[in-house]
Amino acid sequence: MIGRLNHVAIAVRDLGKATAVYRDILGANVSAAVPQPDHGVTTVFITLPNTKIELLEPLGEGSPIAKFLERNPDGGMHHICYEVDDIRAARDALKSAGARVLGDGEPKTGAHGKPVLFLHPKDFSGTLVELEQA
Ligand code: CO
Numbered sequence: 419m420i421g422r423l424n425h426v427a428i429a430v431r432d433l434g435k436a437t438a439v440y441r442d443i444l445g446a447n448v449s450a451a452v453p454q455p456d457h458g459v460t461t462v463f464i465t466l467p468n469t470k471i472e473l474l475e476p477l478g479e480g481s482p483i484a485k486f487l488e489r490n491p492d493g494g495m496h497h498i499c500y501e502v503d504d505i506r507a508a509r510d511a512l513k514s515a516g517a518r519v520l521g522d523g524e525p526k527t528g529a530h531g532k533p534v535l536f537l538h539p540k541d542f543s544g545t546l547v548e549l550e551q552a
Pocket residue numbers: 425427472497499529548
C-alpha cells in the first residue's frame with residue numbers, strides 16, 4: 419500500500435527565517451510562500467533530490483498547527499507524507515485494521531492539488547501521517 423515518501427513537514431514560527439536557512443545556508447531549491455487559507459497554513463516547499471520538505475507557518479485564527487507550536491516553540495517535525503496509489507482503498511484498508519482517520523474521513527485537496535487524508539499519530543508511533551494520492 420505505502421509508496422514513496424512525498425514530504426516531511428516542519429512547523430515553523432517564522433517562514434521567512436526558516437526558508438532563508440534552507441536557501442542560503444543549505445543551498446536548497448525553495449518555492450515561493452503560498453497561503454493555503456483552507457488549511458490554515460502558509461507553505462514553502464523545498465525540493466531535495468529524493469523528496470521534499472514542507473515548511474508550515476500558521477495562517478489566520480485557529481490554525482491547525484497553532485497548538486503544536488505552543489508545545490514546540492522552536493518549531494519541529496509536524497507530519498510525514500506517504501504516497502498511495504488509491505487513497506480511498508488505502509483509507510478503507512487502514513480503517514478495517516483499526517487505524518483512525520482524522521476529520522470526516524473524506525479526502526481533502528492538499529497543498530499539491532491532490533487528495534490527502536491524515537491518520538492519528540497514536541496509531542503510527544506518535545507521528546502524524548498524511549496520505550497523498552500519487
Ligand atoms: Co503535508
